[in-house]
Amino acid sequence: MDWFLIFSRAFEAGIGSEAIIYCLAAIGLNVQFGYTGLLNFGQAAFLAVGAYSIATTVATFGLPFFLGVGIGLVLSVLLALLLGIPTLRLRADYLAIVTIAAAEIVRIIVRSVALKDTFGGTDGLQEFAHSFYALNVFPAGQYSILGGFIGFDHRGMWVLLVGWVLVALVSVILLFAMKSPWGRVLKAIREDEDAVRALGKNVFSYKMQALVIGGVIGAVAGFIFALSRSSAQPDLYSTELTFFAYTVLILGGAARILGPIVGAALFWFLMIFVKTGLEEAINKQVITFLNVNQVGAIQYMIIGLGLILLLIFRPQGIFGDKREIALDAR
């Protein structure tokens, strides 16, 4: 068992692009679920919209990169409106089912054979990240952190810099937004919609704003997802992604600014720790009843189980306040 390898891989994942992507996705869900009580089960669709907007604009149509970013932001707003208009006047469960179905449909559309020329079918799209990496401030080479314990190449460093700056920016904006009267209305809606309506607030409009903002943050996560891998593949944007993002959010603590950040780092540390650990154990013949191909599924099983246990025993997560999220007994 090479413990050095296991720990360094796990630490790299904990601060790496995966953590950034899931952190942003979870911040989006935090606005929707944590603060407003909207159950968006289709966050994967917003990431897919972001990723494919850049990929399609640059790789398929040969248009500038920043136009792709703009298109992604606009389309994510439109998607949120499309999902919100029929459902936000109804009970929270309806949004859940419509978003989960919409996420599947977005995935089916981008992977379909009929639109292969535009979206690249199941292979997805590549060759669209040049403009992004052309802006790289790090000269080419390997960078090691903590005395060589973990390391990234110059492209990885650029993704980390841009990604964590975006996370910080979004978090600071939300910190102030949630302390403002506007943020208090969102939290009040989560607790008791009728009371807020009775106070003369337009609940539908506030919910829609939360849905749109969360979706746009999801699209930003999609930008990082596509750019960090220089590729957009349809099957990465399945319901598992949304589910992982919820796990991240609940692990860190919903309705807390630091929740998604700590949740994402810890989640990916544990994910890769388990994965590399199991693979090492299998390769070194410590565990003989599994094979390497089953490791992925075992990971999912552990996470599924972990999330259920978390919700039962510590629904407020690491940072959460039980008064904020758990005591809405009905």
Next chain:
Amino acid sequence: MAVLAQQIVNGLVLGALIGLIALGYTMVYGIIQLINFAHGEVFMVGAFGAHFLARYVLPEDVRWYVALPAMCLAAVAVSIGVAVAMERLAYRPLIGAHRLAPLITALGVSILLQEVVRVFYPGATAPLAFPRMFVEGHLAIGPVTILWTGVLALAVAPLLAAALHIYVERSRLGRAMRATAQDPDTARLMGISPNRVTLATFVIGAGLAGVGAVLYGIHYTQIDTAIGFQNGIFAFTAAVLGGIGSIRGAMLGAFCIGLVKSLAGQYVWGGVQYDYVWVFVLLILVLMFRPQGFLGRPEGMRA
């Protein structure tokens, strides 16, 4: 015309199968206002339970009239076992927690079950052939042909739905269910145990899903770990379409979904690849213009 009639029949068969899942959604929702997202997986494990019995337990040359009931029993037993475990371990501890918490555990249960089957069921990483030990051949009405398995589904599903309807309307437990759905607190004062009623609802829904799983398997002759998720979404849409909480509505909604999927796959641009999309468009339209569904009552749907 022949194509149209054939597609209508195919759609009705699919609708009958989806309807058996939709009944489970609509009943659980009616009683405890929970969308049991993992109900599709109950259907999926039922199909694998029946497959296990047919493939590994029953002898090769068993006759279909022995095998079919045996497989139904196996599927129902596995489905009920999983549903009861799910209710006990994942939902009951969350009573009194945030109203949306069970929805997230449901998603967790769903992924957990899919991966458990994928890892531990032999060969489940790829689609599995469902045993074809039954009546081969088909019924021909003019130009339209229906596999006998399809005829069976069209006969059994409405029959079970009708039986369920009568049971809920007439029996003691059914009355307890309706009372709990209407007002859990008052029902408790009348001596009804909501936990028992909830468990019974999960068991009945799982039993129907188990029967549906066998009918699905012998009709489409192939199962994989994703059938629960996909058909679960269709079934939920069907339940909403018909008016969630209504048994007749769930069946009606399921037939509509089957027809839309089958006809859109044939006639609308994009074909079978996008039939899913049209079902979703139908869902959005219903939610916009008639959120209570075809047979639902308007109150209680608004947030």
